[in-house]
Amino acid sequence: MTQLPPPSAKKLGLVIDLDTCVGCHACVVSCKGWNTENYGAPLSDQNAYSGAASGTFLNRVHSYEVQPDEGAAQLIHFPKSCLHCEDAPCVTVCPTGASYKRAEDGIVLVNESDCIGCGLCAWACPYGARELDAKEGVMKKCTLCVDRIYNENLPEEDRQPACVRTCPAGARHFGDLGDEDSDVSKLVAERGGFDLMPEQGTKPVNKYLPPRPKDEMPEFDVLAPYLEPIAQDGKGFVGWLDKALSALPGGAK
């Protein structure tokens, strides 16, 4: 049913640390790998070996430049996948009931055998978390690796989403954001985790941790006073040229 279930106590999701992410795209590759080989329709590519390559991905890493009012610009890598929203607009628009939110843990999934590929859920999602697979004609989205996290055939340490398991920087964390005492909830509280586009009213479960403020280097070079600019009184042809041009109307002093 595309009616949203009452909010679940358990809210499984990701916490992504924008301070730690190095933008290596390993999560993108491991996500594509796991979700092509396992649950649901594979994530297809079109013209994979040509100039016009395109394909379905459930997780993509953007990079942004942020320019503060003063000081140097920062480069921030920004992984983005489904945020498993509590008020998921992608679920209620679905005409067939293929799109649903699990009552037990809040994971938003697509029942691919019911999906007619109308694309309306992707329209309703402000985050670009859903992509219609060009080959299969069904909507694909992050499953939070539902076929890993509960999978008792996997060793304990592998029972987390592929993107989290693979992240070499430790920038991705998985857990229950409905439990105030969970590691991920503590991390969010400690670091000031935030929602993407809160004004859209989707109440995302996934949280982002902001980049930490940059260190400021104090000026402590003992030689600096001795390194005054030296070309105060240029000599020779260049010195004469400098003075002559400065003397012209509008010349730089």
Added chain:
Amino acid sequence: MHPASSVIIFNTFSGLGFGLLFWLGLGALVPTGLSAFIWFAIAYLFAVGGLIASTFHLGHPERAIKAFSQWKTSWLSREGVCAVFALVVMAIYGAGLVFTNTRLGLIGWIGGLASLGVVFTTSMIYTQMKTVPRWRHWTTPAMYLILALGGGALLGGQVKIASVLFIIAGILQMYAWGTGDTRLAASGTSMATATGLGHIGQVRAFEPPHTGTNYLMREFIHVVGRKHADQLRIIVIGLAFILPIILLLLPHHHVFAALAVLSHIAGVLTLRWLFFAQAEHVVGLYYGKR
């Protein structure tokens, strides 16, 4: 938004067809016998033809029957239910006129209002999208309804009604465009809120996630429409409203009437193309685009 031709054809022709069914149902024109058959055939050709065209953009049209199930939450589902209801009721009403020359007034009213209901539910599919601020406004359903009513009246030969509705539609459309241009900025969604990095400084997309394009960029980022919006708006107002009114004011002749219909259809096709092509989806902000 990507202007998909199947959806533009659906919106244009189903709107006209259901608009004509509305006026038939209300008894603005009461044809009987063979003439009734022809009128209803035209209306059904437009309404059903458009609905069939709309299934061409689906990934799995063979499962379309499932789309009738989620009417409690989904406007697309409500549209499907409403369309089947309206078409069945109007078929009964039409059969009365064609075969027994009797007008089943109450059934006509129910079918006529349901036909308008189809247009309204269609419009709400777009209006509900918080992600497309330009559409999320009362002018979206108002324009859908008035275009269906006006176009239906034109097809049904209701010259006076059509002319008045076209004047209102033209003014309303210009108001919708004018106010729509600033609605993304006014929505409060920006690159700053999309990334949550606005508190640090000015956010600029530095590097996209991949060198090529993807489904999201193809579906949601379309810039050509806005580039030529001014010219296209003049074309729409001229073809959809002004030229048909002038042709209707001329001495009555079938050629002028046919030209008025063709001009209106061309104008509404352009209007619908622009409706999608100039609309900005907030996901474009992640790519630093609109």
